[in-house]
Amino acid sequence: MAHLPVLPVLVPLVAGALMLLVGRRIGPQRAIAWTAMAALLATAALLAREADRGEILVYLLGDWPARLGIALTVDRTSALMVLTTALLAAPCLLYACSGWDRRAPHFHALFQLQLAGLNGAFLTGDLFNLFVFFEVLLIASYGLMLSGGRGPRMRAGLHYVAFNITASTLFLVALGLLYGLTGTLNMAEMSLRVAAADPDDVALIQAASGILLVVFCAKAALLPLYLWLPETYSHAPAAVAALFTVMTKVGVYAVLRVYTLVFGSEAGELAGWAWDWLLPAGIATLVLASLGALASPTLRAQVSWLVIASAATLFIAFSLDTPASVSAGLYYLVQSTFVTAALFLIADMVRRQRGKAGDRLDIAAPLGHKAALGLLLLVAGVAVAGLPPLPGFIGKFALLAAVPDGRVALVWTTVLVTSLLALVAMARSGSQLVWRAEAFPDGAAAPRPPRTAQRIAAGVLLGYLGALMLVSAPVLRYTDAAAAQLLAPAPAADAIRGTAPTKRAPSP
Amino acid sequence: MLELLLALPFVLALLVAILRNVPRAATAWLAASAPLLGLAILAWYTPAVMSGEIPQVTHAWIPQAGLLFDLRLDGLAWMFAGLVLGIGVLIVMYARYYLSSSDCAPRFFAYLLLFMGAMLGMVLAGNLLLLVVFWELTSVSSFLLIGYWTHRKDAREGARMALTITGAGGLALLGGVLLLGKIAGSFQLDVVLASGDAIRAHPLYAPMLGLVLLGIFTKSAQFPLHFWLPHAMAAPTPVSAYLHSATMVKAGVFLLARLHPALAGSDLFFYTVSGIGAATLLVGAWNAIFQHDLKGLLAYSTISHLGLITLLFGLSTPMAVVAGVFHILNHAVFKASLFMAAGIIDHEAGTRDMRRLGGLRRLMPFTSALAIIASLAMAGVPLLNGFLSKEMFFAEALEIRGHDAMRLGVSIAAFLAGIFGVAYSLRFVHDTFFGAPPDLGREIHEPPRWMKIPVEILVVACLAVGVVPALTIAPVLETSARGVLGPALPEYSLAVWHGFNLPLLMSIGSMVLGVTLYFGLRRLFDIHAVIRRSLGRRVFRGNVQALLRLAWRFTYAIANGNLQRYLLLTVLAALVLAAAPLADGALLAGAGAGQPMPVLGWVVWAVLAAAAIATVALHRQRLLALVVIGAVGLAVSLVFVFLSAPDLALTQLLVEMVTIALMLLALNYLPQESPKGRSRLRRVRDLAIAGAAGIGVTGLVYATITRPSQTIAGELLARSLPEAYGSNVVNVILVDFRGFDTLGEIAVFGIAGLVVHALLRRSRLTPTEVIPGGPALLPMPANLSQLLFPLALAVSVYLFLRGHNQPGGGFIAGLVLAIPLLLQYVIQGSQYVEQRLGFDYVRCIGIGLLAAVGTGVAAMLFDLPFLSSGHADPVLPLFGPLPLASALGFDIGVYLVVFGGAMLILSMMGTVKPRRKAPPAATGDAAPRGTPA
Amino acid sequence: MIETAVVVAMYVVGLAMLLSLWRLLRGPTVPDRILGLDTLYVNTIALLILFGMHLDSSIYFEAALIIAMLGFVGTVMLSKYVMRRDIVE
Amino acid sequence: MSTAFEIMMVALLAVGAFFVLVGSLGLAKLSDFFKRLHGPTKASTLGVGCVMIASIGHHAVLGDGLGLRELLITGFLFITAPISAHLMAKAALALAAEDPRPSLPPRDEPQAGEGDGPRRAETGGRRS
């Protein structure tokens, strides 16, 4: 139990390494993958339970004090992210096991390593370690996206890779400057030093953290850095695209983590400066992404835009910087991850049932297994448009209710109008794909039905939404507490700095 | 029990949807059982409700956000629930026969029940947020119902239009309700209704009212947002009958009634609501006259009647409210029967176009009689229910106090609407049932018995209410009106005859003038030739198209799939955010003095800068750029050497070599030259941006490194040897202090190998240029490299073992292992090497990762955190002390992963198979010279 | 005395590096540039050794060793590319 | 530390640095690739070699005792320099065969049948 915080990284890492030893046989690979998945789910659940006690779990890797080594820190938010990732990964894995994992070399290894990267990024309390895990998850995502692909996917992949390497380079620039200015990489320690920074240094620290902000926003697809996403996500294989929905959230999470802890309410002159940039950017992104969803030529592109829209909504929520809005944002984050993932899976099933027309919206084509797919699309569409009673609505209204008085007009208008745009977009694609479907021409057999595993995978994701709707109250209580923890970072920082190693001497 | 009442439709909808293969009759009965049982439950509550009690149940849902699952059955809810369920039963019965055999009945009934449930939930909701939840649910389920005939374009369009408009209204309502909750401090209906005065006095009252009314007006199809309703007529008739008589459109007026105590009472409310209501009343009625479709006429008439009800609620006097509630009831009854009648005609005659119909009186006398009675009710003819509420309306219009202009206007509007109402009712009756029978090429006869029963029931209700209102409707009306008004319920009497008064005069006048108008219009011109295109629809369509076009243009003007733009924006964003805080010249404040610069340093600087600039200058000739960039790498390692970083210098040198190998391998499959960029302007722009970035970075770095350092590294130095047993602090940091970073780093490295493997394993690529001739034979270099190989391996082992104390370590050693092997590949050819020295590099990575993780996990067995280092000094006989640090195990992992990863990447790239057939020459590439070997 | 000689030698080697750089940048043929790079590497070895003497430290020995042992790999690969385009056949 | 040692050291360093410089000078100055190819050979043999010996002496006398490790560098250079020179020459020859403009000998030297007599390549002049 004492080692719980490190397990979400270790379990998939070991599983990924084992995958390399079993060769190309799919059976053992799947066995390892599901064993690891089960272990990860259990770990994540336990972690969330532990975190919900309200204390910050600090795990000192190598038994070094936090400022010397690397400390993993688990608060409610990071535990929530880990749990969300694990819950998301299970259906994605299931979907992939319906056949894609045979076609994409190294799929299972890359999948596990991607999970390791994601969890590492969520759990680490060290800025450079965050960079490393960003890279782990990114490089695994390159592999997941491109393995077994060709043609347009390669082009999208090239964009994705080049863009992210550029962003990573900026990340390093920011890190170098921040280390040069504060002399530490541990976020808790850095927060202390930022707060006590020499007045001459403040502008420089701000410049460095501005570059850092660009990096995170690039990963989270915020204006003007979101343009890579629709292309990438709509070209990724379904199971992978579904898993990717949590990747933009990593960027959002990083912003939340760094800019509450390091540049949060106690950062002296720098307190909360990032939010002033993020609110307008979030609003603009939300509007543009909703227009993008409206204009999309394919269902998958549409979902990709909706992913951006959800990230933008999160930025709006977080940039309002009140406990209630952050809480609503966290809730929204969880549900939007699931719903967009479900939509990617559904889009893939639809695509496979429409023959050459694929998921293009401008072509009428027969749709096999219309009833089941139509139902799935309907539920997911309702959820993503933020219509009641699914959690999308709950998240949205919790967010609207949390908007501080001064910002009501702007934020409400944006959120409500873009919800309408999303609704129109989903109604358009649903009616084009399902309703406008012609009958199959005589003699042409309907395509093979979606595999059971695929349907279950999509069903599970939608099931999460249903469950989330029913247990909204406890979840929101959890996110409320998480937001309170985030916005009052001093105890967390003290806990991280003050945790004593097991055997070694603490830092003076 | 209330929960049960609400759950019934949903449960049965699910049941109907699941039991797809049962006979249609069974499905219909199953579906009908929901409203029937619901009615029974409602009946059970009736005595309580009538006696003024308000049964209520509350469950927590999201209490912290004010969203409670609260159901509340007051008079208004009771009346509406009865309407929803009662008409629901009839609709189910009717639909059973209406649907053709090709229609999927379970889907229809499931949707219908879903909608019924949503309506019920809305009327029963005791919490405003819950109400919004169900409100939106009605939008969604009505979308499904209207679009039921999915193969029809008008159905799809109508459904989307309805969803768009009502969905927009729903979102506005959500905003309004949230404001209302903020103002009232609670979303509980009881609280909100009780704090009307506070609400009206609140500064946010106006925006809140605007948002709520927007929701209401869209749902109840008020002018100018009414146009979705006629297009929703593409739905099957039972749907229209249900949605547009008793339920969907009534949701809007229901909410108006529901929130009446909280909202009404201000001038703003009065003018807005009654103004919009009056406009809708007239626009709807006037348009109804000129419709040719039976259902279109009914739709516009519905709009008009909804305007009437809205107007009544806008007037806000208690009596007007009573009249409004009364008209809700009456309109539901006669309009449902009329829709059903229209459906029967459509069903039997195959058309609803009045220009083609006529004389049905003789072909289907019974149905005709029913329809005529119902339309007379619509026209407000005495002894029918429509007359009573219309009479009350006239009376109220004349009673308006304090707003003289309004009184005149509303009275005139009411009178005109009465005239129009008579005219369109007359058109309905006259064009359909009188005149010459049409020749439609089919036998027209009475519909099945059961199809008529619902109509009969409703028409009987019209008559009963119209003739003896006090015995039939009075208690219902009173109960429901009390639900709105509470104790303020006024004294009123429901009677056919109130004496000879002004309202009666208006009734008579409107009837006479209505008849005159209809026949006058007929005489003046051919009504049938008038085609009124719906302006609203055109505007809507135009707007949606414009929005789509705008979205398209906007989106693809920005996200145009051009990586250069994405990268440019990224760079610019970073520039702006980094420059913004420094704009006021804060950059150099606090900068300290630097160290002196040795002359040799400038030499290195010159190599670095010159080679970097040359790389840019030569970049279009790629091979040259590669040669030159090698010098940049060398210069960078020299910088590391001079500035006390031996490990870095080694790593940089080795990585440089591997990178060049990588690039050269790739260059074989890429064009040898870059074409010149098209635009000079762009080059200049890029140069400017690059220059700005360079200057910016220079400034930032200079400002940063001339400040005193506050690093924690002193502690690392002090604790490295005693606690981590290594004197090369950089290596100690890598494998101990920050071993987790290194674990991630080797994971990245290993994954890179896997990705390259996955991408190249099965792919066949065409080299851009193939030099004719067989593989180069290099016997002498081969021979020398043979000699070099074991020596290099020995050096690799040496570097690995001493890494903890001196420059070296797993990473460097791994590359020193890999590069000689790579050299073997280059000189001897891949096939030769792999046949003789077949490593499974993938497995090598796996083992390395496991070794690294395993070393870390070992610490956990001693109850220490992951990656804690251990240390032992066993003394071996003969050999003396053997220092063993657990970090060595970790470093073995690094060593294996780096070796495996690097070799996997390079060998995969080196062994790409050429494509069997050369692809057509690509545009822009140099045409391949020679032929693939 | 020795110290001065070492420093002077370093400057001389530095000058040699600049000359090699000149050839590297100047060309004109690819082998010329490769040769320039190769010479740059060799010069670097000398410079590293001299620097080690200057600082009285053997810590840069490994770097020099690695360049001596593996620095030519770049040359080999570039030359092979010029010859065959495909450096691993 | 004797003066003789010092003088020897200085001499070694001077010679080493001189040859390194001459090598690069030749590289920069000479007009033709094959001529240039001869320059760096000096640097890698005598130049680096002398510096190396100086270093051994330096460390033996002034530093931490006698270590012959520097010999390894020269040793490795002796193995690797021929490889790179050989390959660069081959590359230049290949380039010349491909593109007849530069002043390099044709690739297809007569090999068999001409007898074993030495033969001066005709085209290896200084045409550039």
Next chain:
Amino acid sequence: MEFALASGIGVLTACGIYLLLRARSFDVILGLTLLSYATNLLIFAAGRPVIGKPPVLREGVAETLANYTDPLPQALVLTAIVIAFAMTAVAIVVAMRSRADNRSDHVDGREPDAGGKQ
């Protein structure tokens, strides 16, 4: 010296960014390589490097920052170098595949004059 270091980093950054904004995948990758040199030097510079004080402990020399340069940035740079290499490898392979599959090495997978808007 600080200025030389900073300006060297600046030159590398400028060159890297210029190449990054070119339209061909290979040029972009070259740019990224230059940029990675720049960032490596930048992180390294953040440790306030000095001449001749490598962080390898020697006996009898006090283990303080006065005698040894800051080792932490060096460790970070090592990690960064490795990661940059891995990324370059992936990027270049993707570029190869994209060129092969899309018949163009333009970063957008199509020639600007041939393709136009999608």
Next chain:
Amino acid sequence: MKRFLPSLPLSLAVFVLWMLLVSNFSPAQAALGLALAVALPLLADMLAPERARFGRLPVALKLGAVVLVDIVRSNIEVARLILGPERAISPGFVQVPLDLRNIHGITALASIITLTPGTVSAELSEDRRHLLVHCFNLRDADQVVATIKARYEAPLKEIFP
């Protein structure tokens, strides 16, 4: 013996290299060096195209001395040429016919030719009978060939029979 020590000189080289590298003559290091001296040549042997057979090794020492002297001599000569006017240089290619048939011998010869400044071995013909040598300053081709054959090739033929 051949199975475990494919090439004794190579093993010796590895061992010497190791001992030089570690500069620490403790038994532990010696043991490690020995282990490597056995293991690494085995590994390298897997890649060996043709095994070397050695004849009279002592000749090698003499040859080494000759080569060292030649290196110094020709270095000075070449330096003089480089510093002098370029007109004085007349470079040229020379075909050296080979009597050596052993690839190791040829390699050694080519290396020596390259290492002595003023000559670079540019190409080995495919039948391994001619070595194309570029001379920095070619006065008399025949003499160059004769020198090479006498000074270097003859001893090498003894070393690699």
